[in-house]
Amino acid sequence: MGIMVQEHTGLFHLTSSGMSYLIQIVDGYPAHVYWGGRLKHRQRMDDLLIHAPERAGLDRLPQEYPQYGSGDFRNPAYQAELADGTRITELKYEGYRITKGKPPLIGLPAVYTEDDAEADTLELTLKDAYSGLQVTLLYTIFAERNVIVRSVRLRNDGEKNLRLRRALSANVDLSAKPDLDIIYLSGAWAREGNMTRRSLRQGETRIDSKRGMSSHQLNPFAALVTPETTESHGEAFGFSLVYSGGFEAGAEVDAFGSTRFNIGVNSFDFAWLLSPGESFQTPEVVMVYSGQGLGDMSRTYHKLYRTRLCRGQYRDAERPILVNNWEATYFNFNADKLVDIAEEGAKLGIELFVLDDGWFGKRDADNSSLGDWYEDRRKLPGGLADVAERIHEKGLQFGLWFEPEMISPDSELYRKHPDWCLHVPGRRRSEARWQLVLDYTRKDVRDYIYESISSIFKNVPISYVKWDMNRGLTEIGSEALPPERQSETAHRYILGLYELLERLTTGFPHILFESCASGGGRFDPGMLYYMPQTWTSDNTDAVERLKIQYGTSLVYPASAIGAHVSAVPNHQVGRITPLEFRGDVAMSGNFGYELDLTAFTDAEKEIVKRQVQTYKEFRGLVQKGDLYRLKSPFEGNDSAWMFVSEDKREALVYYFQIIAVPNPPRRALRLDGLDPELEYDVRQSKNEERLVYGGDRLMQLGLPLHCKQKDYESQWFKLQALRPSQP
Template identity: 50%
Template sequence: MAITYNDSERSFKLDTPKSSYVFKISPTGYLLHLYYGAYVPESDLDYLRMRLINASFSASVASPEEKGLSLDTAAIEYPVNGSGDFRVSALSIRGDNGSSVTDIRYASHRIYSGKPRLEGLPATYTNSDDEADTLELTCRDALTGAEVVLVYTVFTKLDAITRSVRVTNCSDKPFDIERIHSMALDFTESDFTLMHLQGRWAKERTLVKRHLQFGLQGIQSKRGSSSHNNNPFIALARDGYTEESGEVYGFSLVYSSNFEACVEVDCMRSTRVVMGINPVDFGWRLEPGESFTSPEVVMVFSAEGVGGMSRTYHKLYRYNLCRGEWKTKKRPIIINNWEGTYFNFDEEKLYAIAKDAAELGIEMLVMDDGWFGVRNSDNCSLGDWYVNENKLKGGLKSLVDRVNSLGLKFGIWFEPEMISPDSDLYRAHPDWCLHVDGRDRSIGRRQYVLDMSRADVRDNIFEQMSAILSSANIEYVKWDFNRNLTEVGSALLPPERQRETAHRYMLGVYELLERLLTAFPHLLLEGCSGGGGRFDAGMLYYSPQIWTSDDTDAMERLEIQYGTTLCYPPSAMSAHVSASPNHQTGRESSFKTRGDVAMAGAFGYELDLTKLNDEERELVKKQVADYHKYYDLIQNGDYYRLINPTEDKANPTCAAAWESVSADKNEVLLTYVVMRTQVSVSRYIRLVGLDPEKIYVDEATGRRYSGALLMNAGLNLTGSWHDGESKVWHLVVSC
């Protein structure tokens, strides 16, 4: 098995193909971390224990067996609050005595094949039990009666380990969880660069790097979603790393609400990482016999740089997180009407777009915001999910049937979690939105947020959505979420449970998503949150593709898509060709470049097709044909980032480049985009991930290159380039 227990040393060893993770049980039941890194054959690593004795002002545990062990200076597997470890803790439980001092000790463990489900939560899974092994390690707090189960799953063919925590109240009195992180990890050194994905609306997931400093550093969201601002992913790269070499540790939280990823460097220059639910405004009361399960963190180790880490996440999330038939089924090329019409459309306008789409080879029409209630702007009708027959005079089925008759599939937009003050639903149920009695209700985009922790609210929305989806042949839903959560309170929860609201909200959203996909198993669901405001692993469990950003400008998308691929597979990035000048930036760019950039993900269009000229229509036909030709390579190939589009000293050519390589290394798709032209600049690009012994043929020119030549000397791109110009090379191995 990938997990072994050494009874004589009381140690656990978790092995992936290229990594090892080792910890042990101390004489009095503390869990001491020993090693996480490149694979090692040894299982007895006790000599690696941090053995600093009697460190000044660091209390020792109250046991002569531990010989002065200080929890403040040891590497602790899962640190808790108040028992002598003064660094950031992963767990804090407040007992009925009012104290938050927590002390958990090893009680038992079991190791088995396969991977358990996390009740009510998205998580990675196995397609068969031989894909993973699991360790469930049970600890107990004798005073509070808390049973704490640390769950580790090791994927046997990928360098990935997942972690989660389950707390059960085994006493006869309630207690409160004040803080519960899904994982903790201690390193003996601090020579790391912290990477994370920062942003804002229309500028999501920009890669940020900073060397670790003394003290606390990290990222969080308190917005009720993973957010545009910080993505629930971080990485630590050991000094000396590059994109394709060096040691990198990745941490990705499978959760879509408030989170925290905290890194602390202490006075001994050791480093601690914790990740999980944000403890700010969080609490959870457990009555006797009740349990609480944390979201899952996926840890990845790579000795092949940042790129190696990314490709592990890509494979795992494509095949062991995304679910349903659309995980592997070829997804349709979409035309979405939003930037083509905004709210100003009717049935005939949509049909005209669909007719052109069919002629151009596009496969699905998606009707965006504005089809329901009396909605002609964003100031009303959210929550009133019935057809606006002033726009769709023949009703929804008539439009869908007409679109289907052209050979196109049909999709539709919803924003199920929101409610407009000017809506029938709000007038009937003003208490159904999140609110705190006595406080004003903040409004964003002229809408409130429904209290999705309530079953009656979810039932109402499900019934409305189900009626629409059952009324016509609708095969796709775009699920939007256009504001952050404020006044996070629920009318149904008592005062002592109000801090549970944000997490209960997210559990409610997950329950509604699960119910919808169970009722409509063939539905393709695309996540969205004002663009990429909820682009996270939790949502990928339900929606295999997510709208990457509301900024559809090709030059802006280069940086957004670059950052997104650090953790998430290209197959998850919904990317569309939009109009020029772009509606967000006003920038003009060629139709070809817009297509080349969008083709890096789940491809589609977002403009008024009826306004295209003949040349543009021919380009659409070519792009559609190319996407079908390269589909498997783009969606399932190994992805390599070659040039970071950020304009800095590392990118003097002001360009971006990426590459997809087939698993057998017989096919390559290389894309190069010049962001800004410069005079007298040499441009060369070395490819990565090829077979050095194979001969690759440039499909366009017939020129032959060895894999060794392409990887060591590269391609010479020196010449005359224009701002925003792009080129794509398709290289195949000579038979």
């Protein structure tokens, strides 16, 4: 395992425990040879070698980082404009370097190693002799994970300015894989995470975001799969961009059935000036190979992101069960009401109270005060510290909501600094939700936010922060940037955000940060690097959440998925579902409540108390276990998934029946991920009877289901392996 170089053929062989990735230098161009299941170093590979391009030129050469203008008419991975206005560069191979471990990316989030033995990194250096543009392709391969992490560093070693007009993070030409499908996550606000699958045909399939955020509409992830690929069978090639801004990803099939896939920062409205000696580092893309279907691909992402992307003391810690006051009170609350909800939560075993929007400035609705980060003494006469202390006395931790990237035109901050928002002089400033976007390219703006927020952190006993972001970027310009750098604004905004988050999360490591962007508008690996969990969607309806959470799990671990029980009729769709059903759905992520606990009946409080006790028993398995998706809510009238411990001795199964059907057939749920040699004691949520089944029986014949004839019926099954019998 590691990286083998065959100097005489120009072949680079990157191997993990179950995967190989081959690159060959062909006539000075890095060519893509193979990506798939592991190949042994010692076996013959000369028949895999690619010959120098002849009549067809570069248009038939499978490449690692292709250019445009020299005979390849497919989408390029980069484009540079030179000082004379021309746009022709030709990168040729200069050399390579191999190092142990994985170097960090300065100013950008990235996966990491804790020991250099975990991974090896290959750097391929390319150069355009005419302009002096030098490009370094970075590949990190993990020894025990089927993961390659790629990024690119572009440096101007010439004597004149040049401008990058396109700088993607990775390109792969899969010439040996015809007839592929693409799978990606699509949707909108309140219906994120829809799994979309379509066949690739000649032409281009493209997903992207031009919103300055990764977006509700399309997530910065895609997988190329063979047509026969399912959850447990077939090949899958995953691409996940560690970035929180506008992105693009495209799959282009040429006339010969070769598929080119590339991904990175969106080239639309992007340019980056490189003066002599300056560099540009692209975000990294995490590429995962699976030969055992989508489920194996997902579990590879889950474990990597949970343990080598998330950081800090909460990375491995069990997350607290919370109650958030938003849907309970909206803006209409006072200190006593908050304490009443917290007191009821303490009686039910809840561990954290979160004060949401409305505590600052003169914030009685969502049309004012963003940017005025000081407490509203009308609602909180004793201030935040008083409320936090009173809630602590009830036995709960205290958390707080912020929206630090926005500014309200009706705010003291805007009246004092109208130039601090993203804007173009002389043009209309487009408001959304009565707010504008702060210019995070500016250090003075970031310093103001840091000082405002850190002052609260230092004076109020806060253990949790919900960091919200509720609109896309418009009028993307900055008074602080010169004309020739205005097209850098969107990316510089994200770099500024990352710089601020690094200061806050490292300066206050005791605080658990949760990301939010009107729910899942910025659910991406870039944010997980700073905040180990994300509010998955503003839609808290349990039926809709089956789809949202199922789809999100395609790439993101359950430990990152915020999931709450809310009141009925549901505030987003008006649906009425049983409290037990809502609880079972929410317990499949980071569990909490978003309602008025004081309004519950005694019977409902007993249900909540049982749910809280159950989740405390299960949460370690939910947050760290291997997830197996069993039945898709996108394909039928029910859904199911399960979590399995690493040693396969414990498992937790959830089954959800959405609509009852008359005279149903006998049903059994085939499980996955168990040890076929073990026997499991099965405890049921809806039946006191304890049963024992073999792991082989549960995976081959299934677990018998006995659902009541009612809509929105759910149940869980806790599996515990029995100790081997003594001789």
